[in-house]
């Protein structure tokens with residue numbers, strides 16, 4: 640099996656922490672040149688870029704807010720200036736601003752939708768524009784560009800107290816599928832991954848201690864996920880090994896989306 644992403648350029652948004660960090664690191668290990676986008680945490684992003692370069696790879700860290708059109712344009716401009724092309728986009732940035740619906744502010748609703756959904760649209764649009772304007776890879780039998788959206792099990796499972804987040808991920812599902820339908824014949828592949836409970840900063844409170852034990856009841860496979868579980872799937876989706884996979888969401892959730900509450904309910 641050949642996973643090599645040598646000579647390909649990958650841009651990962653929100654890559655100064657968690658899943659984005661792990662994706663950027665794993666893509667670089669497979670030979671990709673990596674652009675590490677960060678929003679506010681410059682230090683871990685710069686350190687990761689430095690680590691990749693020290694290991695013989697190529698990487699840069701670029702600041703940018705994915706919900707701002709001008710920042711996204713700048714992010715892609717810097718990518719092309721540094722590496723000359725783009726082959727892989729991992730639209731990963733996301734956040735939560737949780738509250739019961741009747742207490743949720745319009746500001747918190749908008750912030751989550753702006754980053755989690757509009758941000759993914761802006762980045763995907765910029766990637767598509769770049770895929771169209773650049774020369775194709777040498778192996779013309781394979782995809783000319785790959786977009787991987789970071790969704791969530793909550794594109795499928797409703798989530799009380801998190802309506803902004805669940806709505807944003809439901810939107811990501813239809814964004815991904817509609818884009819895939821639109822650009823497939825240009826051999827641009829568009830897919831998503833939908834993680835379940837993965838131990839990262841976004842859910843630190845719910846994955847540790849007693850809350851972590853309670854969470855395990857929702858995971859048939861019996862463990863909380865690690866960032867590498869998601870990164871491995873993203874590398875596969877970015878590689879030619881998945882060349883016939885298009886318009887699909889890969890759930891990486893230890894079975895969380897199997898509605899395990901029904902298991903003992905027979």
Ligand code: NAD
Nearest residue numbers: 653656657658678704705731732733791834836837839841
């Ligand atoms: P995280 O908080 O470590 O990562 C989120 C990243 O997004 C951070 O690096 C943050 O700086 C970045 N970000 C936030 N606002 C941004 C903006 N305006 N512009 C650019 N970047 C911005 O958490 P994570 O778990 O690594 O989350 C990554 C993605 O995975 C998110 O889209 C999240 O919804 C999704 N996800 C995570 C889990 C999980 O269990 N950890 C489950 C399902 C989906």
